[in-house]
Every structure is written in structure tokens, then in C-alpha cells.
Amino acid sequence: MSNRSAVLAQGRPEKRTHAGARSAHPRSAPRVTSSGRWEFFSAFLREPLKVGAFWPSSPALSQKIVDGCQLENREMVVEIGPGTGAFTSLILDRMNPKSRFFAVELNQMNVLQLRRRFPKLQVYADSAERLPKYLKQHSTRKADCIVSGLAWGNMLPATQNKIFDAVVDSLAPGGLFTTFAYVHAQVLPTSLRFRKRLFNHFSKVEVTPIVWRNLPPAFIYRCWHH
Numbered sequence: 001m002s003n004r005s006a007v008l009a010q011g012r013p014e015k016r017t018h019a020g021a022r023s024a025h026p027r028s029a030p031r032v033t034s035s036g037r038w039e040f041f042s043a044f045l046r047e048p049l050k051v052g053a054f055w056p057s058s059p060a061l062s063q064k065i066v067d068g069c070q071l072e073n074r075e076m077v078v079e080i081g082p083g084t085g086a087f088t089s090l091i092l093d094r095m096n097p098k099s100r101f102f103a104v105e106l107n108q109m110n111v112l113q114l115r116r117r118f119p120k121l122q123v124y125a126d127s128a129e130r131l132p133k134y135l136k137q138h139s140t141r142k143a144d145c146i147v148s149g150l151a152w153g154n155m156l157p158a159t160q161n162k163i164f165d166a167v168v169d170s171l172a173p174g175g176l177f178t179t180f181a182y183v184h185a186q187v188l189p190t191s192l193r194f195r196k197r198l199f200n201h202f203s204k205v206e207v208t209p210i211v212w213r214n215l216p217p218a219f220i221y222r223c224w225h226h
């Protein structure tokens with residue numbers, strides 16, 4: 001792995017490579033309303049494989065995802081697979097008012113819920129495969145932070161490849177790509193394949209300890225591209 005470094009911190013105290021975000025933002029994550037949770041669950045019932053989870057991410061997982069993003073220093077932030085907005089509300093809360101942010105969500109019910117919850121946010125009802133097209137519409141080719149809520153382990157390899165390639169194409173040098181994975185799904189060939197792609201592509205990959213206060217428990221990948 002020559003010039004590539006990998007930080008594997010699962011099950012151990014988290015290795016922090018960036019300072020600041022946690023202490024600067026002590027607020028806890030705003031909770032998704034119970035109707036939001038039920039809408040998410042209905043979306044899951046209609047498209048279980050695509051939605052990939054029966055319940056939105058918990059405040060604990062959302063907080064940890066967003067804590068790692070250093071949002072105050074980002075210019076162009078993108079969220080793919082926001083669901084009903086567990087991470088979105090924290091991103092909006094913490095991002096620099098001068099920076100730009102949009103989301104790409106495939107499930108129509110979740111798109112409607114997002115647009116109701118965040119009327120000023122640009123939400124594209126489409127697949128994250130087409131992320132480069134939406135960045136162009138924002139007069140840029142690259143984002144310096146891409147937050148993913150996608151269930152990578154549930155995807156067919158061809159879809160996983162297309163979305164991964166779109167992320168790689170869209171990430172600015174030095175930018176951060178962050179996503180999470182469910183612990184129980186780690187044995188799936190698609191999850192292992194995704195993990196391998198992360199470690200092969202990114203110059204640095206950090207894996208957090210498991211966030212037990214999430215249903216199901218999950219951990220986070222933070223990946224940098226130099």
C-alpha cells in the first residue's frame with residue numbers, strides 16, 4: 001500500500017485527525033419527527049433494497065458523521081441518499097453560510113419529506129450516479145465534502161461502481177468523502193467489495209469505532225483524496 005495510509009480504529013478509541021468540530025458544535029442533533037420516521041419506514045416498505053434501512057439514522061450516528069466533516073471550512077457540500085434528513089438538518093445547522101449545499105435522493109417519498117422539512121434546500125430527485133451533472137448546474141465540477149447515507153452493501157455491483165465513480169469524479173483534491181456501514185452487513189460480498197474500493201482508491205481511510213446507539217449499529221468511513 002506504498003504511499004497510502006489507512007487508519008483502522010474500529011473497536012478502539014477513535015483516532016481524530018482533525019480538531020475542532022465536536023467542541024465547536026455542542027448541540028445535539030435535532031430529532032426527526034415521528035411522522036418523518038414513519039414516512040421513512042413506508043418508503044422502506046415500498047423499496048426495501050433501495051432504501052436499505054427500516055429506520056433513519058439515530059442522532060448519535062448523525063452527530064458523529066457531521067462532526068467529522070469540518071463543515072465550517074467547506075465550500076461545496078453534497079449529500080447523497082439523505083433519506084428523510086437525519087444528517088441534512090445538522091449539515092444545514094453547521095455549514096458555513098457562504099458555502100453551497102444540495103442533496104440527491106432517489107426515493108420519491110423521501111424527496112417529498114425532505115422538501116417539506118427543508119424548503120430552501122435544493123433536493124434533486126435522482127440517482128447519485130448523476131452527481132456530476134448536478135454539480136455542473138451549480139457551476140462547479142467538484143465538491144469538497146460528500147456525505148453519503150447510501151446503503152452500499154445493498155447495491156448491485158454495477159450500481160455500486162457507477163455511484164462510486166461519480167463520487168470519485170466529483171470530489172475535489174483534499175476533499176472528504178464520508179459514509180457509514182451497518183455492522184451486521186459487513187460480511188456481505190457487496191460490503192467487502194465497497195470497503196476494498198475505498199481502501200484502494202483513497203489515500204487515507206479512517207474507520208470509527210462502532211456507534212452502538214443506532215438501529216442497527218454502524219460505523220463510519222472518512223476518506224480523503226489527495
Ligand SMILES: C[S@@+](CC[C@H](N)C(=O)[O-])C[C@H]1O[C@@H](n2cnc3c(N)ncnc32)[C@H](O)[C@@H]1O
Nearest residue numbers: 051053056057081082083086106107127128149
Ligand atoms: C439507508 S437510507 C439512509 C437515509 C439517511 N441518510 C439516514 O441515515 O437516515 C439510504 C437512502 O439512500 C437513498 N438511495 C438509494 N439509492 C440511491 C441512489 N442511487 N441515489 C440517491 N439516493 C439513493 C434511499 O432512498 C434512502 O433514502
